[in-house]
Amino acid sequence: MTDLIEVTDLARTFTVRRKAGRLRRTTTSVDAVRDLSFSVAAGEMVGYIGPNGAGKSTTIKMLTGILVPSTGQVRVAGLDPSRRRTELARRIGVVFGQRTTLWWDLPLRDSFELLHKIYRTEPARHRENLAEFLDLLDLEDLLDTPVRQLSLGQRMRGDIVAALLHDPEILYLDEPTIGLDVVSKGRLREFLRALNEHRGTTLMLTTHDLQDIEALCDRVIVIDHGTAIFDGSLVDLHARGGSHRTLVVDLVDEAAPIQVPGAEVVRVEGPRQWLSFPPGTSAAPIVAAVAAAYDVADLSIREPDIEDVIRTLYAGAPPV
């Protein structure tokens, strides 16, 4: 597989001037991104996540050519983004959940036609793409509606069509499901999965909704304080987070906290108790010990969810 995105020792510093008293100003510098290296192969679906202010937007802006790096190198589709921005624009699509790239007062149809003119997509290809995406995203009946009258979910689907009409190899999505209801989120994720599968489009997704990541991404890059603290598969992320699994025990009667080797009670609510045990250990002997010593009505095992894992990571894992 070829690398479509290559980032090497990337850094971006901002100089911030602040008022310090009536006349004085101090200058400080913020390392928004530092020592960042990763590459993304064609056809990958990568989640790019991190807490607020971690440097995600700054990275995406450098990848799309909006910002020039302070040091280090970026190549996207073989191009230096900030120097070849116009050329690169034909190869990438960008979707922002929080703002639209469509023309607010124009009907969707006109926005799509304008994009056709801007990108000079071959007319037959444009028609083909438009028909397919409108059908898949169920937008045909809304073509004559001005963008400002669309619901958030409809507008988002319109933005996605707009970002894809020129056949980009890479699609960057910044919080694509923000504010959407569960059904709309599900449909959008399904569409993106199919896009990747059928067209091989490379997806790079920035989101605070970790269910987007679980539904779409095989790989996750976690960034904190401007640098990657994790880069690997979702499975490895769970292992790295070191999150404990939980055995939920419903006793027949309320009892003092259960005492068995290898597990520790972390919560008690009436006859229900939660026992935490470390990753990598088998639940079987713990279940057997509980069942042998207590009257058990029911048992279940809860895997750590990705939120727990990420919380552990943000709380201070050393950089990879």
Ligand SMILES: Nc1ncnc2c1ncn2[C@@H]1O[C@H](COP(=O)(O)OP(=O)(O)OP(=O)(O)O)[C@@H](O)[C@H]1O
């Ligand atoms: N133009 C700018 N001038 C000064 N500082 C900036 C600028 N843009 C970003 N920063 C700072 O750089 C750091 C990284 O910001 P960035 O927007 O990349 O984070 P983020 O991970 O996208 O955050 P969020 O999840 O909140 O969108 C922050 O400390 C931010 O205040």
